[in-house]
Amino acid sequence: MDYHALAERLLPGNYPELSSYESLYPPRNLPKGAEVTRLAPSPTGFIHLGNLFAAIANERIAHRSGGILYLRIEDTDLKRKVDGAVEAVIKALDYFDIRFDEGAEIGGDETYAPWYQRQRAEIYRAFVKHLIEEGRAYPCFCTAEELDALREEQTAHKEVPGYYGKYARCRDLSEEEIYRNLDAGKPFVIRLRSMGDPEVKHKFHDEIKGEITVPENDQDVVILKSDGIPTYHFAHAIDDHFMRTTLVIRGEEWLASLPIHIELFAALGFERPRYGHNCSLMKQDGETRRKLSKRKDPELSLEYYRKEGYYPRAVKIYMLTLLNSNFEEWYMKNPDAPLEEFKFTAAKMSKSGTLFDLDKLNDISKNELSKLSASDMAAFLKAWAMEFGTPAQQKYFGDGEKLSRVLTLCMGIGGKKRRKDFTTASQAMKFIEYFFERPAAHEEYRVEKDVRNGILRAFLQHYRDTDDAQTWFANVKAIAAEFGFAAEMKDYKAAPEAYRGSVADVAEVLRIATTGKANTPDLWSIQQILGEEEVRARISEEIKP
RNA sequence: GGCCCGUUGGUCAAGAGGUUAAGACAUCACCCUUUCACGGUGGUAUCGUGGGUUCGAUUCCCGCACGGGUCACCA
Numbered sequence: 001m002d003y004h005a006l007a008e009r010l011l012p013g014n015y016p017e018l019s020s021y022e023s024l025y026p027p028r029n030l031p032k033g034a035e036v037t038r039l040a041p042s043p044t045g046f047i048h049l050g051n052l053f054a055a056i057a058n059e060r061i062a063h064r065s066g067g068i069l070y071l072r073i074e075d076t077d078l079k080r081k082v083d084g085a086v087e088a089v090i091k092a093l094d095y096f097d098i099r100f101d102e103g104a105e106i107g108g109d110e111t112y113a114p115w116y117q118r119q120r121a122e123i124y125r126a127f128v129k130h131l132i133e134e135g136r137a138y139p140c141f142c143t144a145e146e147l148d149a150l151r152e153e154q155t156a157h158k159e160v161p162g163y164y165g166k167y168a169r170c171r172d173l174s175e176e177e178i179y180r181n182l183d184a185g186k187p188f189v190i191r192l193r194s195m196g197d198p199e200v201k202h203k204f205h206d207e208i209k210g211e212i213t214v215p216e217n218d219q220d221v222v223i224l225k226s227d228g229i230p231t232y233h234f235a236h237a238i239d240d241h242f243m244r245t246t247l248v249i250r251g252e253e254w255l256a257s258l259p260i261h262i263e264l265f266a267a268l269g270f271e272r273p274r275y276g277h278n279c280s281l282m283k284q285d286g287e288t289r290r291k292l293s294k295r296k297d298p299e300l301s302l303e304y305y306r307k308e309g310y311y312p313r314a315v316k317i318y319m320l321t322l323l324n325s326n327f328e329e330w331y332m333k334n335p336d337a338p339l340e341e342f343k344f345t346a347a348k349m350s351k352s353g354t355l356f357d358l359d360k361l362n363d364i365s366k367n368e369l370s371k372l373s374a375s376d377m378a379a380f381l382k383a384w385a386m387e388f389g390t391p392a393q394q395k396y397f398g399d400g401e402k403l404s405r406v407l408t409l410c411m412g413i414g415g416k417k418r419r420k421d422f423t424t425a426s427q428a429m430k431f432i433e434y435f436f437e438r439p440a441a442h443e444e445y446r447v448e449k450d451v452r453n454g455i456l457r458a459f460l461q462h463y464r465d466t467d468d469a470q471t472w473f474a475n476v477k478a479i480a481a482e483f484g485f486a487a488e489m490k491d492y493k494a495a496p497e498a499y500r501g502s503v504a505d506v507a508e509v510l511r512i513a514t515t516g517k518a519n520t521p522d523l524w525s526i527q528q529i530l531g532e533e534e535v536r537a538r539i540s541e542e543i544k545p
Numbered sequence: 546g547g548c549c550c551g552u553u554g555g556u557c558a559a560g561a562g563g564u565u566a567a568g569a570c571a572u573c574a575c576c577c578u579u580u581c582a583c584g585g586u587g588g589u590a591u592c593g594u595g596g597g598u599u600c601g602a603u604u605c606c607c608g609c610a611c612g613g614g615u616c617a618c619c620a
Contacts, residue, residue, distance in 0.1 A: 042620050077619055144618080151617090160547050161616060189618050198548075206550095215548065225618040232620050255549060256615035279551080280614080291613075321569085325558060328569060350558085352551050353613060360557065360570045370583090410582095417583050476579070489579075507579040519581035 001175045007132035009182060010139055010190070015126035025112055025242040034067035036246045039093075039100075040239075042074045045085030047092045048301045049319075049356065050251070050281045050292050056319050057249050057278060059098045060344035067246070071103025072115045072239060076229050092302045096312050112243045117235050124230040124238055127268060128190050128223060136267050137223060139188040140170035141181045164194065164218045171220060190224035196263055204258070207247065207276030207346040217259035233260050241270040249276045249346065253291075276346045281322075282353045289355055300356070309384040309425025313339075314365040321364075324348040365423040374407040377428075384425035393429045396436045402529065406435045409525050419521060435529060438538060439516025447501070447509050451483055453543050455509050458482060460539055465532035469524045480506040513542040 028036060037058040041051065062069035071090070075081055086105050102108025104115040114120060131137035140163075142150075147163070154161040171193060173181075181188070196216030204214045223234040230238070240248060255277045265272045282289040283297055292300050305315055320339065321328040330342050372380065382397045396403055410432060412419035422428040445452055458479045467475070477487040484500040486492035492502035511523050514535060520526060527535045 040620085044620095074620060080619070140618095147617085155546080158546060187618095209550070212550075219616085222618050227618080229618090231618070236620095251614095252550070253614055254620095258549090277550085282613080284556095289612075322557065328557085329559085332569085355556060357556050357570070363570055366582095412583075415583095419582050421582050473579075480579090502579080504579045511580065517581085521580095521582075523579080 001135075003133050003135050006139075006175075006178065007129045009179075010132060010188070011125050011129040015122070015129055018126060018130055021123060021126070021242060025244065028068070028244045030068070031066050033065055034246075035061050035065040036068045036070070036244055037062040037249060038070045038072050038103075038240070038243065038245055040072045040074050040236075041089055042077065042080045043082060043085035043089075044080050045082040045088045046301065047089050048292060048297070049305075050300075051089075052093070052096060052098075052302060052315070053281055053319055053323065054249060054251060054278060055093055055098050056096070056316065057323055057344075057346070057349065060323075060342075061247060061249065061346060062101075063340070064344055068101045069099075070108070070112070070115065070243065071100045071106055072117070072243065073104045074117055074232060074235065076117050076225075076232060076235055092306075095302075095306065096316050117239065118229065120235075120239070121229065123242065124224070124234060125228065127238060128230070128234070131192070131223070131267060132190065136193050137190050138171060138173075138193055138220075139178060139182075140168075140191045140220075140222070141173075141186045141188050142170060160198075163191065163220045168220045187226040189222045189226050191220040192223050192264065192267065194218050194220050194263060196259065198259075204262075205274075207249070207274055208278055208349045209276075209351055212255075214259055214262065217263045219260065221260055223264075233257060233264060236261060237264040237268055237270065240273050241265070241268070245273045247274050247276065247346070249278060252277045252279055276349065278323075279350050279353045282355050284355060289353065291353075292356065307388055307426075309381075309388065309428070310361070310423075311365055311368050311380065311425075314368040315361065317368065318361045318364050320344075321360075322350070322354050325350065362423045366420045369422065369428075370411060370418045370420045372411070374404050374411065374413055377407050377411065378403055381425050381428055385429065388426070389429060392437060393433075396429075396432065402435070405529050406432050409521055409529065412521075421521075434515040434517065434520075435526070438541075442512050442516045442542070443518045445509060445512055447505055449544060451500070452509050454483055455479055455506055456513055456539050456543050459510055460536060463532075463535070465528070465535075469522075472524045472527075476506055476510065477503055510539070513539045 028034075030036070039051075039055055039058055041047070059069050061067075071086075073086055090100070090105060100106045100108070102112065102115075128137060132139075142163075150163070150167060151161045154167065168191070170191070194217055196218045198215040198218050200216045201213045202216070204212050206212050221233055222231050224230050239245075258275065258277075262272065280291040281300075283292050283300070316339070317331065320342070321331075324342070324344055325348055327342055327344075334341070369377070378397070378400070385393045385397060408414065410419060410421060410428075422431050447455070459475070462475045462479070463472075480503040481487045483506070485506050486499040486502045489502055489504065492499055507523065508518055511520055512518055514523065514527060514530070530538075
């Protein structure tokens with residue numbers, strides 16, 4: 001068969017010499033050991049923790065080695081395209097300090113552009129044409145229905161499904177049949193003529209998993225779809241070669257198609273990048289665990305964490321602890337060192353699926369937030385409130401001086417121990433709300449109403465804004481004694497039956513009346529911030545007939 | 546079902562042919578304390594299973610079980 005004539009018929013026109021692409025996209029001039037990695041999302045705009053997980057690994061490996069991280073958009077499937085998706089991805093990752101050196105909507109070195117696969121159609125076709133000329137690729141006229149029927153038949157006979165060997169009907173079409181189909185205007189795809197035998201296995205070094213065995217591919221996979229756009233597999237081989245990617249860190253779900261990629265690189269005569277297949281982030285789902293899914297787990301979208309007001313650094317630290325098993329230890333030893341100093345390696349990445357643990361994230365968040373200065377905390381909360389907060393919450397930030405006093409108190413700044421009361425910005429808003437508004441509701445009092453009213457009245461009688469903390473608390477103790485509560489906890493513990501309760505119960509009455517909550521930071525300090533007038537008003541309101 | 550990957554406490558995990566099998570989160574108890582949040586002390590809890598190799602295996606080898614992934618003109 002005249003493959004050149006066939007190639008010309010299938011993909012007419014003049015394409016550049018293949019070798020010219022090698023000089024058009026020359027090897028990168030980078031120091032030895034520098035890794036070129038990439039993120040290659042499809043433009044659905046949806047980005048979740050799993051994407052961030054992989055993104056951090058790629059970013060760290062590239063930048064730690066003095067290499068390049070670039071963003072390529074895999075838009076070969078039009079159905080997946082969503083407007084503004086690329087900007088959304090860039091923005092979402094930027095929130096976590098993931099910066100690209102070059103790529104779609106980023107710019108940077110234009111040598112390896114364009115970064116949208118749809119704009120690279122010519123390169124793909126040039127190489128597909130070449131494969132046809134070599135007899136390594138052929139047109140296939142099978143319809144979707146025929147392929148479905150084939151798959152069903154194979155499944156029914158317990159055969160491996162797919163387009164291979166004797167099932168590859170168009171593989172050995174005669175010249176005459178091919179041209180008859182073409183003349184009839186039948187749509188076609190281009191398939192790889194696979195030379196592999198899946199019974200033959202090869203050892204393969206995976207940067208994360210170590211030695212693995214990979215069977216040869218025997219599937220005549222589609223490399224060019226009927227719309228003239230390549231499939232992922234083919235675009236991957238071309239792009240990662242010409243964008244000079246050195247290391248592909250990607251999800252484990254790609255391991256199954258590694259045989260295809262290996263054959264493709266070989267057929268094209270390209271040197272392969274190294275690969276590392278990282279485990280997926282799992283979620284407990286009833287009895288079993290499964291990979292995080294975009295459909296079922298909206299709460300795992302990055303947007304969710306932004307809305308809740310998680311501190312981005314905390315999320316990043318949690319991801320790093322999952323990503324590199326020795327990170328946590330390093331971080332404990334170097335709490336103040338920049339995260340960039342950690343020696344991130346692919347080899348230290350986990351081989352097995354990791355269950356996402358919200359408790360752990362929350363713990364890290366709490367700790368990270370507790371390290372912030374009052375002004376950094378204010379800036380973080382404000383940014384959150386302006387985007388997600390209620391108008392009332394936004395108003396908190398109008399009075400900078402008061403806010404600063406509130407945060408100083410709530411975070412225990414200046415004290416011996418930092419407070420750790422909240423995990424997210426949204427929790428923080430709830431935590432400080434009583435400083436800015438009268439409590440909308442009061443938690444339930446444990447002390448009965450008559451006694452309660454007595455305590456509140458007595459407090460109003462003795463309360464002076466100028467009292468220091470000791471004097472203030474001495475007052476509370478006196479009131480406790482007056483109403484039959486133990487003024488000293490020790491006394492109460494020694495003989496609980498001798499008292500109506502303890503000074504703790506009295507303090508609780510005042511606390512709830514002032515803040516609406518049974519649990520707060522130091523009440524004297526809170527009252528100092530609120531001011532005498534406001535405190536009196538709130539307490540008076542709680543004296544109920 | 547075929548193929549591939551994986552399996553140390555509830556979770557993330559360190560670890561080496563001989564260890565009291567680290568640490569963190571969670572959990573429980575106690576201490577501190579006017580509440581809470583911290584902080585402190587201590588506790589419960591782990592090598593999937595069967596067979597080898599070996600003086601000795603959680604560690605090395607094989608089988609099995611279990612979990613996961615994948616088998617598109619999606620990526």
